[in-house]
Amino acid sequence: MKKVTACIVTIGDEILIGQTLDTNSQYIAKLLVEIGVSVEKMLTIPDTHEAIFSTLTHCIENYDITLTTGGLGPTSDDITKKTITDIFGAKLILNQDVLQDVKELVERKGRTLTVNNKQQALVPENCEVLRNKRGTAPGMWFNRNGHILVNMPGVPFEMKGLMEQVIPKIKETFSLPVIVYKMVYTIGIPEAVLATKLEQWEKQLPSFIRLAYLPSPGRVKLRLQAQGDNKAELEKQIDKEIEKLFAIIPEYIYSTEKENLSEVLGDLLRNKKLTLATAESCTGGYLAHLITSISGSSDYYKGSIISYSNEVKMNLLDVSPKVLETQGAVSEPVVIQMAKAVAQKLNTDCSIATSGIAGPTGGTPEKPVGTVWIAVYYKGEIITKKYVFTTNRSINIELASLMGMNMLRKMILGK
């Protein structure tokens, strides 16, 4: 089977001057690799006619698929569309569908159509429009003798919406190999320790299965990828290997389906008809945010009391002034009192409480930055744990939130 190649082009001075971090290329590459397209190059070029013209002309000739982001906004620094018409010797024409989309979007926001908005509805006559429901710039799909060029706006949310149309169209257009991959999501074990535990298992993997470790704070994803021509057989082989994994590291696997731990915990709570509240100090609302970022979380989540001062801990969470004085806010008895009080006041079956030193300042020799106490409450019982994370504030907040959810998940499952 002939390899299908792709090049990802980012258009924008804001990337080249280092002002904006390009995350679009990684997102697009992941999706392409999943369907068996080989990403051969990523490029970032300036917003100039010359750079766009020469780069795109070269890419269309040399790759099966060229995907671009950026340069499609309504303002004057965006000249991509004009350059594309020059590449194809095409004219810009008004597309009524796009005009309708733009109108609806603008009206929804209670504004009136500007001249700039209207220009968004002009597209090269030889393109297939990919309608963008998330912004005013449409995506554009060109086919020159089997070589595909796709232009998308650079706003990540809009690009992601358009990629939902682009991936199926690529699968229709090209003959691609069968690639099957499955994920195993682990939490609470560092990559190096995990790798040692899995050494023997990794050695016996069949040659058509590739393994990758994908670490992020507190978690490691294992990706098993198999390539061949029989999808069902590949899936069976991967499932067999995942079964073996469950025998080796059962306590660290939280899902094989969902990466989002708040979703996994949410499903568990919904299935068991349990309700949850949180009491947060160092996590400062991030735990609540992770839980409520899941649509439908109001089925099981009732709310939180964020006590960012001792006064609020005492007044709203009945934390004893004496304990605060003798043990400090970052202590086991304080998180126990917080967890109990919030479950009682919000009338829930479970709760999670956090108190710690997020940093970068505020550490002491006994309680260095990164020290976090967590308590979880479930059916009258309480489990506590002390962690010492990192010196980085945002990572500490994230880890404390994740570990709190994982403690409750394991407690409910009796693990």
Add this chain to the structure above:
Amino acid sequence: MKKVTACIVTIGDEILIGQTLDTNSQYIAKLLVEIGVSVEKMLTIPDTHEAIFSTLTHCIENYDITLTTGGLGPTSDDITKKTITDIFGAKLILNQDVLQDVKELVERKGRTLTVNNKQQALVPENCEVLRNKRGTAPGMWFNRNGHILVNMPGVPFEMKGLMEQVIPKIKETFSLPVIVYKMVYTIGIPEAVLATKLEQWEKQLPSFIRLAYLPSPGRVKLRLQAQGDNKAELEKQIDKEIEKLFAIIPEYIYSTEKENLSEVLGDLLRNKKLTLATAESCTGGYLAHLITSISGSSDYYKGSIISYSNEVKMNLLDVSPKVLETQGAVSEPVVIQMAKAVAQKLNTDCSIATSGIAGPTGGTPEKPVGTVWIAVYYKGEIITKKYVFTTNRSINIELASLMGMNMLRKMILGK
């Protein structure tokens, strides 16, 4: 003055398959732009001899400076060094300084020197070694007829250490222009509307000042960049243009120094010695998280009551059951009651309350997804506003949090 151009090349399959996000290129670009180098292209290519050979050969010819990261590790997939010797027709020789650095590093970690480690001390005979105190792979600086090639390892921490040597060397090697840029941060005005408002101002900008619009949800950054040879004069000219901007769109500019709105609001609260509490429904803790993501926020932020159910709204925030029944949770009287109650219960000078339909489900014809009521309380007064944002849950949560903070900021400033 002749423009000095640069190309940044990332070598590594892990970037192309979307496994790793490249943050090195942005870091390097920022440093180059600050000293007046024009970054013309960024490239990511695979770990193959062919790709590295053809790309670097082309870049050395076409740019004054080519900087690469990646492909210098000790493992077998890293063939950059070998390819570079081919490009220059050079031999690899053992560098005693590098060998010493590698030995020290390995010993510090309590390990013994491996064959792989020793190979790290082999460098092309025509390179100037940039010693790396943070890892085993040295940086390499080549000069071919005034065209510079620099190779650095891909580990960000190591690359950053080497850039401390690279930047001064570039300044010595080239005669560089002065570049000054300043930012203006706006909120609450869409890019297209802003562009229309600024059309005349944009037209009268002196030719040495370039303007860029950088949009993100709810906000647009304006970047003004001037190039010349007198730094003080360029700064004066840009400041003059920014002053004019303040006359045209005073109500939309929230900072010219800090992009982070929670930091801007936090500075204002600290300076005015004001305290803040939040009462969140649809934002579900994200508003609290944005506020507490700033180190030192406990100076002014006391906490939040997240009421994700009507029961909690009634019990903890004294929202009237009758109002909930007749007006619904997403209504003006409810956010007014929430804002008042939380300021009173947490004993603060200000508060922000949110209630809305984050989506994607739960909308009605009268209250579509994206409808959010916000109330802000300051010194006994309350201001409310109804927004209709998007159909995307996470963007609605973000926008509601940002707009709430901005409403309070403007109220305190009397704008």
